[in-house]
Amino acid sequence: MxxxxxxxxxxxxxxxxxxxxxxxxxxxxxxxxxxxxxxxxxxxxxxxxxxxxxxxxxxxxxxxxxxxxxxxxxxxxxxxxxxxxxxxxxxxxxxxxxxxxxxxxxxxxxxxxxxxxxxxxxxxxxxxxxxxxxxxxxxxxxxxxxxxxxxxxxxxxxxxxxxxxxxxxxxxxxxxxRGSVNIWIDVPGREGHVAYPHLADNPVPRLVRLLGAIDAVVLDAGTAWFDPSNIEVTTVDVGNPATNVIPSAASARLSIRFNDLHRGDALVERIRALAAEHAPGATVRGVVSGExxxxxxxxxxxxxxxxxxxxxxxxxxxxxxxxxxxxxxxxxxxxxxxxxxxxxxxxxxxxxxxxxxxxxxxxxxxxxxxxxxxxxxxxx
Missing domain, CATH: 3.40.630.10 (Zn peptidases)
Structure with missing residues (x-):
């Protein structure tokens, strides 16, 4: 019919x-x-x-x-x-x-x-x-x-x-x-008054150092069929409405689109290793949407x-x-x-x-x- x-x-x-x-x-x-x-x-x-x-x-x-x-x-x-x-x-x-x-x-x-x-x-x-x-x-x-x-x-x-x-x-x-993986990074700190930084622990500089190191990563130059893989920072947040408070935590989210030279879980581990080096104490969580x-x-x-x-x-x-x-x-x-x-x-x-x-x-x-x-x- x-x-x-x-x-x-x-x-x-x-x-x-x-x-x-x-x-x-x-x-x-x-x-x-x-x-x-x-x-x-x-x-x-x-x-x-x-x-x-x-x-x-x-x-x-x-x-x-x-x-x-x-x-x-x-x-x-x-x-x-x-x-x-x-x-x-x-x-x-x-x-x-x-x-x-x-x-x-x-x-x-x-x-x-x-x-x-x-x-x-x-x-x-x-x-x-x-x-x-x-x-x-x-x-x-x-x-x-x-x-x-x-x-x-x-x-x-x-x-x-x-x-x-x-x-x-x-x-x-x-x-x-290309594959896709989203990664959440959380850097802990200790809140306090900006006038007394020795009584607080500001997580923002550690997160900034980590994001700088991530931005410097070149995953590959592409392949015969794929464009180069790329890492993009999609959000950065400290949830801090005040101007005189050191925040208690800082977070960021990444999105990585990758070619067939990589696996999603390996990319998460690579970010986790950078976090351990540049932001000790940070937690890294990744979700692979597809390889x-x-x-x-x-x-x-x-x-x-x-x-x-x-x-x-x-x-x-x-x-x-x-x-x-x-x-x-x-x-x-x-x-x-x-x-x-x-x-x-x-x-x-x-x-x-x-x-x-x-x-x-x-x-x-x-x-x-x-x-x-x-x-x-x-x-x-």
């Missing part, structure tokens, strides 16, 4: 699904996928405040190769000042407007439509859809991966539909992502590139730029790359995708499915 990606995208947009998402937006997607021959499973994971999160796994076909499409239907809060309602799914000047049009309900609708158009092909197609990508990402794709392991579902190739393109549809494929990964150019990137070339007449660039995505988890299952719409309006007011780009993306995804099915035919 064919699916028109435009009304499906509109229906998804009209289902308010600020993260953590559940309910109506999954009803819309399940109805469309069930009509296209998919077996759909939905489940909730987690508790408040970060949950419960709803997740969906849809599978159709048997045998290999198994192509999975991964994405999310949760969105960031709409904010104010929209020309039309953020969840109205309005079409204006040839573009579909709404929170999630680009990131990434448009791509979900496009792949669902492409899958519906290719239902008679050999092999297996699946959709791995979470309601927890824009949030903590604790109860989403990782929970789906556990569910898939229990069900014996393991894809051979995975395409994540995040918005990857910069200036025109098809100009960029992401074949990897860097690279899917070397190969069969999957060639399939997607060929489908893009056939639709647009241009070959895409292969990139590892940008932030993190759920590909950082899915890489543990199989080769994974990302390709979707233009990212210019994601998370912005009046987020929008031109209708023709939505249809063009659908044709590209259909081309990917058909090319993967061609591999299955060769193997049969």
């Amino acid at each position: 064919p699916i028109d990606p435009l009304p499906l995208a509109q229906a998804l947009l009209r289902a308010d699904s600020v993260t953590p998402a559940r309910g109506a937006v999954f009803d819309v997607l399940e109805d469309a996928l069930a009509a296209a021959g998919f077996t759909v499973t939905r489940f909730l994971d987690g508790e408040a405040p970060d949950g419960p999160v709803e997740n969906l796994l849809a599978v159709r076909g048997t045998g290999g190769p198994h192509l999975a499409f991964a994405g999310h239907v949760d969105v960031v809060p709409a904010g104010s000042g929209w020309t039309h309602g953020a969840f109205s799914g309005t079409i204006e000047d040839g573009a579909l407007v709404g929170r999630g049009a680009v990131d990434m309900k448009g791509a979900v609708a496009a792949f669902a439509a492409a899958a519906a158009a290719t239902g008679d092909l050999p092999g297996t197609t699946s959709l791995i859809i979470t309601g927890d990508e824009e949030g903590p990402a604790v109860h989403g794709t990782r929970a789906l991966m556990r569910h898939m392991a229990d069900a014996g579902v393991r894809p051979d190739l995975c395409l994540v539909g995040e918005p990857t393109c910069v200036s025109r549809l098809g100009d960029t494929i992401k074949i990897g992502r 860097a990964f690279l899917t070397e150019p190969g069969a999957l990137s060639a399939i997607v590139s060929d489908a893009i070339l056939a639709e647009t007449g241009s070959e895409p660039a292969l990139s590892t730029s940008g932030g993190t995505s759920d590909a950082r988890f899915l890489r543990a299952l199989c080769p994974v790359i990302e390709f979707g719409l233009l990212n210019a309006t994601m998370h912005k007011r009046d987020e929008a995708v031109p209708v023709e780009q939505l249809r063009s993306l659908t044709r590209i995804y259909e081309g990917v499915i058909r090319r993967v099915a061609g591999i299955a035919q060769l193997q049969s």
